Amino acid sequence: MNVNDESNKLQRRLFLQRLGITAASLTFIPFRGMADTETLEFGNGIRELVAYPQKRPLMLVTARPPHLETPFAVFNEGVLTPNDAFFVRYHLPNFPTSIDVGQHRLTVTGQVNKPLSLSLAELKALGETVEIVAVNQCAGNSRGFSSPRVFGAQLGNGSMGNARWTGIPLKTVLERAGVRAGSKQITLRGLDRPALPGTPEFVKAIDIDLALSGGPLIAWAMNGTEIPFLNGYPIKLIIPGYFGSYWVKHLSEIEVIDHDFDGFFMKTAYRVPDNDCQCVPTGSIPEKTRPISQLKVRSFITNLRSGENVSAGHPINLQGIAFDSGSGISSVDISDDGGRHWQAATLGKDLGNYSFREWHKTWEPQDKGKVALQVRARNRRGEEQPAAGLWNPGGYAQNAIETLSVLVV
Ligand SMILES: Nc1nc2c(c(=O)[nH]1)N[C@H]1C(S)=C(S)[C@@H](COP(=O)(O)O)O[C@H]1N2
Ligand SMILES: [Mo]
Secondary structure, three states: OOHHHHHHHHHHHHHHHHOOOOHHHHHOOOEEEEEEEEEOOOOOOEEEEEEOOOOOOEEEEEOOOOEEEOOHHHHHOOOOOOHHHOOEOOOOOEOOOOOOOOOOOEEEEEOEOOOEEEOHHHHHHOOOOEEEEEEEEOOOOOHHHOOOOOOOOOOOOOOEEEEEEEEEEHHHHHHHHOEOOOOOEEEEEOOOEOOOOOOOOOEEEEEHHHHOOOOOEEEEEEOOEEOOHHHOOOOEEEOOOEOHHHOOOOOOEEEEEOOOOOOHHHHOOOEEEOOOOOOOOOOOOOOOEEEOOEOOOEEEEOOOOOOOEEOOOOOEEEEEEEEOOOOOEEEEEEEOOOOOOOEEOEEOOOOOOOOOEEEEEEEOOOOOEEEEEEEEEEEOOOOEOOOOOOOOOOOOOOOOOEEEEEEEO
16 A cells, blocks of 8 residues: 555645645645654564654554554653644544535434534534643553554554643533433444445444533644644544543534443443453453443653663653543652662643643663663552553553663663
């Protein structure tokens, strides 16, 4: 498959669609340099860097539909992930390439007193606008590190990002429609469609309690500007603390239902072992599973990479990020002796419980030789990252303590 062609086609369509709407489209330059790759630390981990419309070169997982990961160095640029570097994930080959925002409607149907069909302007006028900084992380982020390997896209740590979302609470919209008593879930659908009959549509569902909790948001802006096309323009559902699979892009249909939805992306895909660790012994099949839901606590060092050399006796300011599902980060610790001793890092500015939390720690490499540098976060519920990866067949919800192998010289 010629990635450049795909990118060019999409680029051209987006360009035409946006001509006269935003000058930003004039700067789109599809770009694919043969020499530009990023290497992940597992087998077959070489990824091409390819620029799609509105995106800087990102790591190509698949071209159709576009599945792009954020190069890890981006997470050291700042606590908010820039829109042009934010990862992209689609499931179906028929993703939209042109959307007339004036024609876009969000419908609310099913077990409601008053079905709605809202334009973007009507949606914005329904109630108070809210803002929240929240992490969008794919359930399969870091799957490539699963051992033994599991089926699915071999993802590094770049299928996550942190942004400031602006929108209206889902609750406000549902209340306007009037949810009937006895409703159990809502289903969520965007504009993408399967290419072949028989392929399941990408439809997700959440419980009515979560839908009405005030947490989920229908967002139209990301980091203060419109949502990039590939991230769900013109509107996208945000569920702070929940994995990205629920964050339906190009949101167009909400249906309130009186039963548990059993479509493919709830009943078959995106499920984890139904136990506390969401894990099973390596290589085994879980007896019982449940839909994946909330993020687990994680942390990363962002300004040093495995394989780098550092100088003995020269202090370095280590820095990085930590996050969880919304209880908030209570502490981040660093170890340079394989986890025997830990030292507390200092937490940075607090942008809210659903955001990446910055941290930093001065570290002075001592003896020359190889060092296993580790970072571990704990949240306000007292949950901590496990020392080793917890395995499940989907490679979902990975959150083992990160270890960088650095050489002290
Ligand atoms: N319409 C639509 N929304 C979708 C998906 C999709 O395939 N189609 N994929 C989901 C998954 S699994 C993830 S991880 C996130 C990724 O969001 P992003 O592409 O904006 O980074 O989108 C979610 N929303
Ligand atoms: Mo995902």
